[in-house]
Amino acid sequence: xxxxxxxxxxxxxxxxxxPDEDLSDLEDAKSFREQMELDSMDFLDIVxxxxxxxxxxxxxxxxxxxxxxxxxxxxxEPKMKDIIKA
Amino acid sequence: MTNxxxxxxxxxxxxxxxxxGIRLAHYDQRVCVLEKHYTIGGLNSFYRVNGRNYxxxxxxxTNFTEKGAKKxxxxxxxxxxxxxxxxxxxxxxxxxxxxxxxxxxxxNNDIQLLRSEIATHFPTQIDRFDRLLSELIEYDDLKQEDxxxxxxxxxxxxxxxxxxxxxxLCPLMWYGNARQDDMDYGQFCIMFRSIFLEGFARxxxxxxxxxxxxxxxxxELGGHLKLRSGVERIDVDGCHAMGVTLExxxxxxxxxxxxxxxxxxxxxxxxxxxxVDVDRTGELTFIESISVLDCQPKKAGFDKTIVFFNDxxxxxxxxxxxxxxxxxxxxLCSPNNYLYDDSEGDLEAGFIRQTSIAHFGxxxxxxERSYRQQKMRWYDLSTQAATQFVPDFRRHVIDxxxxxxxxxxxxxxxDNGAVYGATKKQLDGTTHLDNLYLCxxxxxxxxxxxxxxxxxxxxxxxxxxSDL
Numbered sequence: 001x002x003x004x005x006x007x008x009x010x011x012x013x014x015x016x017x018x019p020d021e022d023l024s025d026l027e028d029a030k031s032f033r034e035q036m037e038l039d040s041m042d043f044l045d046i047v048x049x050x051x052x053x054x055x056x057x058x059x060x061x062x063x064x065x066x067x068x069x070x071x072x073x074x075x076x077e078p079k080m081k082d083i084i085k086a
Numbered sequence: 087m088t089n090x091x092x093x094x095x096x097x098x099x100x101x102x103x104x105x106x107g108i109r110l111a112h113y114d115q116r117v118c119v120l121e122k123h124y125t126i127g128g129l130n131s132f133y134r135v136n137g138r139n140y141x142x143x144x145x146x147x148t149n150f151t152e153k154g155a156k157k158x159x160x161x162x163x164x165x166x167x168x169x170x171x172x173x174x175x176x177x178x179x180x181x182x183x184x185x186x187x188x189x190x191x192x193x194n195n196d197i198q199l200l201r202s203e204i205a206t207h208f209p210t211q212i213d214r215f216d217r218l219l220s221e222l223i224e225y226d227d228l229k230q231e232d233x234x235x236x237x238x239x240x241x242x243x244x245x246x247x248x249x250x251x252x253x254x255l256c257p258l259m260w261y262g263n264a265r266q267d268d269m270d271y272g273q274f275c276i277m278f279r280s281i282f283l284e285g286f287a288r289x290x291x292x293x294x295x296x297x298x299x300x301x302x303x304x305x306e307l308g309g310h311l312k313l314r315s316g317v318e319r320i321d322v323d324g325c326h327a328m329g330v331t332l333e334x335x336x337x338x339x340x341x342x343x344x345x346x347x348x349x350x351x352x353x354x355x356x357x358x359x360x361x362v363d364v365d366r367t368g369e370l371t372f373i374e375s376i377s378v379l380d381c382q383p384k385k386a387g388f389d390k391t392i393v394f395f396n397d398x399x400x401x402x403x404x405x406x407x408x409x410x411x412x413x414x415x416x417x418l419c420s421p422n423n424y425l426y427d428d429s430e431g432d433l434e435a436g437f438i439r440q441t442s443i444a445h446f447g448x449x450x451x452x453x454e455r456s457y458r459q460q461k462m463r464w465y466d467l468s469t470q471a472a473t474q475f476v477p478d479f480r481r482h483v484i485d486x487x488x489x490x491x492x493x494x495x496x497x498x499x500x501d502n503g504a505v506y507g508a509t510k511k512q513l514d515g516t517t518h519l520d521n522l523y524l525c526x527x528x529x530x531x532x533x534x535x536x537x538x539x540x541x542x543x544x545x546x547x548x549x550x551x552s553d554l
Binding site for chain 1: 113114153154156157162164165166168169170171226542543546550551
């Protein structure tokens with residue numbers, strides 16, 4: 001997956017977790033916590049969705065990399081580069 | 087794999103069990119929810135008599151927050167179960183009251199109304215009320231040791247007018263206190279937030295709509311739901327649960343078990359336990375007198391959503407000393423008096439429901455004939471008691487129904503028909519076995535939203551993380 005495809009995938013996960021949320025003006029550099037008020041249960045869900053959909057494993061001490069869209073995409077890029085987008 | 091081996095077995099198809107089931111099935115676990123009764127919902131079930139729909143537990147859903155709210159238990163459960171706010175079609179309350187002799191405090195889903203009522207009726211206490219608001223513990227910050235502090239002690243350190251303490255305790259104890267007389271401070275904070283800071287709401291179609299959403303989702307995700315499947319025992323080997331044996335002899339195995347049966351009831355099911363800590367069993371159970379009116383309740387003068395009343399300055403939160411019921415305190419609720427969308431119109435009939443405290447043992451001892459007679463007698467006595475506090479609606483009544491501790495026991499399987507479960511909660515959900523966990527009423531959260539959040543958080547903590 002390219003960084004753009006990973007970004008789309010994260011957006012898809014976020015829209016599944018929070019279907020009432022308008023994600024069109026999400027700022028990549030700003031934290032999810034600040035913009036969407038995601039809590040620790042939501043971050044766990046992002047991790048679990050990535051594992052369910054793509055078998056990507058994220059150790060608990062690396063969850064902090066998921067703070068914003070920009071940090072998430074750059075963190076996932078090496079882990080997901082060999083995954084073919086369905 | 088055969089159909090008798092699961093990742094997780096869940097005991098009880100109430101709100102917490104179904105919610106936990108959805109979480110686990112969503113993450114591809116093989117999940118089976120076992121329900122003893124022939125229908126789902128547990129305490130929050132529903133039934134149909136004489137062509138009318140009745141809800142069992144639901145007066146109101148607490149924890150209401152408006153669409154778009156990002157915080158609080160309702161927002162959390164929607165995200166965790168992947169529902170939209172609109173899926174539950176929640177309509178907010180019209181307005182409620184706490185009524186004591188010669189004084190009434192009105193409140194609604196905006197805390198400012200209650201605040202101004204207190205400022206008017208208790209001018210010397212309003213700064214103290216503001217202090218209480220600032221000292222409430224957040225949902226996520228509740229620890230077992232803070233949880234069990236006496237609420238009466240905390241409130242006596244804040245307020246100087248004992249009547250206000252009794253009036254604040256009345257609705258909060260009525261909607262979720264398993265202990266008699268006093269309340270755990272953790273439970274008080276949960277109830278205060280869920281009722282006064284968040285609020286009451288109801289779907290037009292009642293609890294059916296919520297249960298239907300949960301069951302449909304659980305089945306779509308591949309979960310198994312078995313009705314009329316009471317658990318005979320939890321099969322234990324050492325400190326580990328191997329699975330369950332059903333009442334019909336069927337054996338099921340699982341990596342772990344999540345039980346919403348109640349802490350004492352679950353311990354009794356374990357094949358290794360000889361001593362059960364019965365002191366934890368709750369004593370508080372209720373009768374519910376349901377009146378069907380020939381008009382909408384507001385035409386009969388009842389325009390509140392919920393009225394909590396008590397007939398003296400001291401709130402009586404104790405099981406009846408010598409009789410079947412104690413009707414000196416009660417809750418009246420009309421499911422009609424919510425701000426439903428205009429497109430939905432009015433409910434098919436006018437309903438007023440009234441809850442009174444009851445004594446489990448005395449109701450269970452009655453033979454069939456006296457049981458029927460006592461239902462009628464206590465319907466009359468309870469509605470009579472209510473007319474001190476609300477307009478007399480009795481000439482509008484065209485049909486009645488009463489359910490009793492016996493009914494509650496049948497739906498919930500809780501010892502003593504204890505609606506709010508055990509007196510001591512197990513916040514972390516753990517038990518003496520390393521793969522048996524509790525969820526629901528006895529884990530700490532009550533109410534529909536609370537039960538669902540309990541199922542979700544216990545599933546996350548104990549049944550999903552271990553797979554990571």
